[in-house]
Amino acid sequence: MTDTSLDAHDVQHDGSAQDSPQLEAPALEREGNSQNDAAASPKPAASGNLYANVWRWHFYAGLLTAPILWIVTITGALYVFRTELTEFRDHDLLRVTPAEQRMSYEELKQVAVTAHGSSDLEALIVYPDSTRSIQFVGHHGEEGEHGPEEHKLIHIDPYSGALLGTQIAEHDFFHIVLELHRNLLLGTTGRFVTELTTCWGIILLATGVFLWWPRSKKNVGVWVPRVRGKLYAILRDWHAVTGIYVVPLLLIVTATGLFFSPLMGNAFNTTAKKAGHWPIKEWFIPPQSKPVAEGTPVATLDEIVPTFLAQSRPNDAVRIRFAESPEHAHRAFLIQDEDKNSYRSVDVDQYTGELLNVVDGSDLKLLYRVRLWAVSIHMGQIFGTPTKILALIAAVVMLALSITGLWMWWMRKPSGRTGFPRRPARSLPNWGWGIVVLCALVLPVAGVSILLVGIFDQLWGRFYNAPPPTT
Structure with missing residues (x-):
């Protein structure tokens, strides 16, 4: 602002x-x-x-x-x-009625693949809140022609496996507002x-x-x-x-x-990088899985998702980005609402489902933490609704x-x-x-x-x- x-x-x-x-x-x-x-x-x-x-x-x-x-x-x-208005507008996509049994994440993934028309899924968004739907994220457009970073959100009821709807993230009203x-x-x-x-x-x-x-x-x-x-x-x-x-x-x-x-934002970022306060290893370099023998099967989503959820807080959105290559691990960024100061990074081995690393925003060095504080303050997120x-x-x-x-x-x-x-x-x-x-x-x-x-x-x-x- x-x-x-x-x-x-x-x-x-x-x-x-x-x-x-x-x-x-x-x-x-x-x-x-x-x-x-x-x-x-x-x-x-x-x-x-x-x-x-x-x-x-x-x-x-x-x-x-x-x-x-x-x-x-x-x-x-x-x-x-944005969060409150989106919740009101997309209530039928975001909220579900809990049941006794949830479908497996692998079964839900197949629902997403069918809805997307491709197995090119790059992320999964889950919540500790039992009333929330889940979203798989795939590239929008023909396979191999992803365009200018457009992504399809595929909303699924985790209890019934019903497809609730799809959205193109970059076409959303609030993306355009931003x-x-x-x-x-x-x-x-x-x-x-x-x-x-x-x-x-x-x-x-x-x-x-x-x-x-x-x-x-x-x-x-x-x-x-x-x-x-x-x-x-x-x-x-x-x-x-x-x-x-x-x-x-x-x-x-x-x-x-x-x-x-x-200009001034990039100048601050450059200063933070020169000072060694930029979390390159913790956040920006893709995490590595432990070395395994060739042909070792990867862990299923039902093995890795609970590991991520175990590190979540009550109001977190757990945004899991799938490993980009056989050497990489899965990484999730956990965030409460739009408060960048609440960021938590969690890495999980894609073969064993083992927890590798957890980094909170408060664990980072001063200059990058200042940046996170500034972003949250600017967006009215630093202390929740009163600052909004x-x-x-x-x-x-x-x-x-x-x-x-x-x-x-x-x-x-x-x-x-x-x-x-x-x-x-x-x-x-x-x-x-x-x-x-x-x-x-x-x-x-x-x-x-x-x-x-x-x-x-x-x-x-x-x-x-x-x-x-x-x-």
């Missing part, structure tokens, strides 16, 4: 300028405005100029990132409750766009706090939003005050989203901040004009540029965009303000 907040409000958190001692917002571009509108404020010029610069960048960033922000927040809010959230269905390009939006979300939150910062002793409009008065003032209050109370939550959700990103609700609140507030920001701009926009803030008379002070450079180093994708926007802004200013040619 990502977030930004478009804070296009006047800094005086009051309905009228005359009874507020705080600085007014920089002038919007409209008929009759002077280049010196901001300088006309009775407050010190340096303070007003700094505010004008911050507000201008906050305004433009919020405006330009809004379309991506809406997609990311809506899809994020949906995906947080791809929209991560990359806008644009592949690598989309991932960079969402990373850019995420970085600007952090910048918008920081600048939003600066713009909100109380410059008087008033409470109304600063700590308490108004519910009566002019619509613009009400929107401004709810935009600013609501935003300030949830800034910590929004920062957490936004910053953890960067662990998915192509917090993640939902964060998504809704982020969306509301963007909508109210655009709404305020549209209300104040003069007819036939853009209503964009004018360029301040002076640039940032040196320490302000120091903060910009630091921001660019910490958030490099945003840094590149700041450079490009700055160049464009200078060129546009020279063109827009150039005197007309003489005749």
